[in-house]
Amino acid sequence: MDVISCVGLTKRFGPAVVVNGLDLAVSSGQVYGFLGPNGAGKTTTIRMLLGLIAPSAGRICLLGRRLPDPRAVAQAGAMIEEPAFYPWMTGRVNLEVLGATGGGCVPGEVARVLSLAGLSDVAARKVKTYSQGMRQRLGIAAAMLGRPPLLIIDEPTNGLDPAGIRDIRELLCGLAAEGTTVFLSSHLLAEVEQVCDRVAVIAGGRLVEEGAPAMLGAIKRRVRAEVRAADSGAAARLLARWTARYTDGQFLVEHDSGRDVNGVLMAGGVIAESVTVERPRLEDRFLEITGKEDARAVAAGS
């Protein structure tokens, strides 16, 4: 069953189309990464998922209920951007109040999430004395209140130190192992690569790529073949069976086997100086994808 299902999701603010016909399907138990540059429409999408803003078009189903059914939102745990709390209350009381807001929690639930977030020692301190990292942890603790089947988390590791980032990553993986579906918006691509089962890349309000991280163009291996300048014409003809680019005396071939590329070159009488297989980082691919989208947007605008 899809825990999150968006079809043709669109949001306009006046003439600006912030989210444009977005289709998403997040299955139960997945850790789903939601990537995009600033202004891509990630937070707007999350706000629509949580019923904070209404879509201009399209539909959203959350946990089997179609929004704006408030019962669907109440079942999801959420942390949106920088979490905000009541500064005159302690961390514990903030969670108790939030728990009651959603219909109450079982006894001990607040202590459980405080412990999971590593905040038990400071739970009796007022939130106004918390550091940004502690507020971030409290936000995650609040999202976990009541063991929701779906967590929607926006930039969970903002303001955390490396140890905190590792803790949160492990926590999210642990929650996913217990069956919680996690919808994770992040600009930290390494985090998404390590944690997520599937990734959607959004740019200009549109979904530009979606799939398992290893299956995305980002993770596909590529072959870099270096040939002499005199052989470049012949090599280009031989490598035309694949998508290949020639820059600085090197061919970058969209294929995952160096053996195949070298074999084709050899059969055609071209001896490569070097043939290496490389695994591009998601970051590079991400910039490539979103860069193309930006270029398209600029072209459309002009």
Add this chain to the structure above:
Amino acid sequence: MLWLLAAELRKLIRPLVWGTGLAIAGFCLLITWGGANNARSALASPRIPDVCVRAVTAQCRQVSAHAHAAARTAAAATSLLAQPGEIGHVAAGMLASVPGLLLIALVAGGHWGGEWGSRTIRQLLARQGRRTWVLTVKWLTIWAAGVAALVCCWLLLAVAAPLIVAGAGLPAADAPMWAGLGSSASAAGRAVIVLGLFAAVGTAAGAIARGQLATTAITAGSMLLALLVAGIASIGRLSPASFVQAWMNFDAAGYLPTNFWSRFVSGGQQPGELAGLIGIVLTSAVAAVIARWRFSADVTV
């Protein structure tokens, strides 16, 4: 909804609410102290026309006697009003007039408008998507803060006012301590209705303004504007301030004022008591409709 109500009541335990409550209570005490002192001054030196101060004519003796009698009557009325039973009129009148309006405006600003300013509205709505419930509970809790202030003021004045009057040297009231309790309770009950109106205006203001200061300003400003309109003879009777005046039936102030409202409302034709109640209910309903309409808009903070 009860869980939500409990959560919202817990949010009221904050310095802003305590501070505002203390300020109102302090104001009531000051008013009582000032009223008692004015009554004592009047008793010590009644208002006698200058021409009669030194004259010993029979007419002047009569004028002087009248002035002394009037001062004694006023002092006795002040002593009676300061009894624990009667002093509820002062607490009810203060909370159902400008001081109560300011209290509600401040509480609405912090408790409701502040949710937007501090962006906690996102957490609130992400956990409780029923916006009608949220609005209803916000209105109830703002109202509850006003009612709690009313009860606290009455209790405080019930203890302090007799001491203040005795300290001022006014004659003891010629009535049992709990005389007038019924009429005070009736006035308090009416004030509770008025506080409901103020809370409804505050709730609508929060949904419109989406910020702490703006919510306070709109709540206080709209009702103060209504008070100004109430002073216009031709349309004043249609002002919500006139509805409050008619429902509370505020008297003209004596030495110890029982409200800060009646002096602003014109002496022209005013609605009756029932019309006042209907007006208050209708005004609250309009505020509720505006609040629900505005609250259904996107939350982008």
